[in-house]
Amino acid sequence: MKITVEQDKCVAAGQCAATAPDVFDQRDEDGVVxxxxxxxxxELADDARDAAAVCPALAIHIAQ
Known part of the structure; x- marks a missing residue:
């Protein structure tokens, strides 16, 4: 599994950090992923996939 994020697309909703806190966090100053x-x-793959699925900006990309 390879994960990439597009920080410029992130809307700082925090769904990723809430869903997969061992994979994603948010910047303190603006909440960007x-x-x-x-x-x-x-063991974190399913959480990472769930986080990508709930991202409202579709800023998380997962390749197998």
């Missing part, structure tokens, strides 16, 4: 790991371990 921060990717903590671009290749999470298998």
């Amino acid at each position: 921060v990717l903590l790991t671009d290749d999470p371990p298998a």
Whole structure:
């Protein structure tokens, strides 16, 4: 699994950080997504996929 984020598309909704806090965080100053790991371990894969699915800006991309 390879994860990328488009910070310029992020609307700082926080759904990713709430859904997969071990994979995503938010910048303190503006809430924009921060990717903590671009290749999470298998046990976090479902959370990462869920986070991408609930992103209102579609700023999270996952490749297998």
